[in-house]
Amino acid sequence: MVSMSDIKTWYRRLRFKLKHDVLVVDNVVLILAIVLCLVWTYQSIVAMSRNWELSEEITARRRDLELIEMEVEAAELENEYYKTEEYQEIIARKFLDKEGYGENMVILPENSEEAKNKHSETVAEVKERQYSNFEKWMMYLFPKY
Numbered sequence: 001m002v003s004m005s006d007i008k009t010w011y012r013r014l015r016f017k018l019k020h021d022v023l024v025v026d027n028v029v030l031i032l033a034i035v036l037c038l039v040w041t042y043q044s045i046v047a048m049s050r051n052w053e054l055s056e057e058i059t060a061r062r063r064d065l066e067l068i069e070m071e072v073e074a075a076e077l078e079n080e081y082y083k084t085e086e087y088q089e090i091i092a093r094k095f096l097d098k099e100g101y102g103e104n105m106v107i108l109p110e111n112s113e114e115a116k117n118k119h120s121e122t123v124a125e126v127k128e129r130q131y132s133n134f135e136k137w138m139m140y141l142f143p144k145y
Contacts (some may be wrong), residue, residue, distance in 0.1 A: 081087055081088040099105045131139070 089098075097105065
């Protein structure tokens with residue numbers, strides 16, 4: 001069994017070693033320097049990561065700003081186009097059936113079924129014909145008008 005005097009002796013030895021071997025000025029200064037370096041390093045890393053996040057956010061917002069500026073510019077150009085006489089004439093012709101100066105309006109009836117079928121038959125006939133390589137070259141070099 002361990003007696004009370006043994007525990008007191010062990011405690012006094014430990015206290016003496018701490019006081020004279022471990023907690024001397026040199027060791028305390030060294031420990032403080034290490035702790036300060038670790039704190040400084042940690043705070044630097046935190047600051048750098050925050051700066052990185054903020055720079056990424058700034059970059060994203062600048063991209064968004066450029067996109068919005070381009071959209072605004074496109075809308076302004078579109079508005080300028082809508083104000084031109086050319087656009088107004090196109091819209092008047094399309095929706096109001098207006099005619100230009102010196103033009104005559106001709107309103108044609110819709111195509112009959114016979115006319116619609118005739119055109120589709122000619123297209124099918126052209127697709128069915130097989131051309132030789134020489135004929136293809138001749139058509140490419142000398143197209144028919």
